[in-house]
């Protein structure tokens with residue numbers, strides 16, 4: 466399976482007097498066999514990026530290497546990529562078997578080979594029983610599996626997905642997510658998956674690429690992105706986050722303390738030994754309620770079953786906090802005072818310089 470390298474990739478769309486920089490000078494390396502999600506809000510350039518990889522869109526400038534070959538100006542069939550689309554893009558008049566076989570027929574493969582490969586993929590996807598159905602006789606989830614099978618059968622070096630699950634209902638989406646991940650692990654194919662759904666990106670990826678306005682904001686494993694976001698944008702795009710103003714005070718050696726609401730917490734990061742104002746990311750679920758280091762007033766108190774959500778006002782700032790496994794006696798109502806403390810291990814500094 467193939468490595469993908471993107472260098473200085475830019476796409477500018479010009480329509481009339483308007484110029485849109487959909488992808489802005491991107492660099493990205495994807496290792497063979499890796500599952501990478503491009504994640505970002507609508508309009509940030511994800512689809513454009515994927516279409517340039519597939520060959521449906523010509524880059525304005527830059528290079529795309531797929532397994533050491535620069536494919537930026539090759540047609541889609543010469544790139545060794547296969548794509549799974551949001552709207553399935555199946556041929557409505559063809560049955561499942563013929564839809565899946567289509568690409569191999571175009572390649573003029575021998576009939577026996579085509580039959581064998583389609584049978585094999587139908588089995589892999591547990592769709593043997595659907596071979597003679599046409600798309601209109603199937604649910605959205607089944608159609609998307611056919612579209613996935615149709616991409617997989619080409620034995621390409623790279624599989625591209627553009628929001629393949631966004632037309633499915635929530636429950637089926639979860640199921641298909643697991644199925645895609647399992648299949649990808651089994652087959653081992655390099656995969657690039659576009660989504661605006663952060664839970665999808667977190668659960669599928671080896672590596673998440675966070676995009677905004679055509680640019681990459683951060684690249685990292687789901688844990689890195691969640692626990693050590695490099696900006697307020699990333700922190701808030703991936704999950705919920707409190708961004709607190711704090712003062713970082715260096716100590717002797719390589720350590721420092723962070724002063725939040727007048728209390729000093731030890732810090733692992735000393736940011737070059739300079740005392741400065743910093744932004745601290747605090748995830749709501751890392752706040753603890755067993756010690757009263759700080760006190761605030763409950764503005765919102767919502768029981769959600771597996772957890773309880775609060776908004777707490779402290780010194781004019783509003784803090785989101787989540788209590789997991791809530792019991793009646795621990796729960797505070799709106800207007801009550803509540804004590805809490807931050808977990809210093811979970812405090813993350815954003816270095817704004």
Ligand code: ADP
Nearest residue numbers: 478480485487506507508509510511512513514
């Ligand atoms: P995403 O998939 O992240 O929602 P897109 O890649 O579809 O974003 O779009 C990125 C930007 O490029 C948007 O501002 C969009 O309007 C613009 N854009 C996309 N395709 C075209 C096109 N064919 N012509 C003009 N502008 C386009």
Ligand code: MG
Nearest residue numbers: 508511512513
């Ligand atoms: Mg899109």
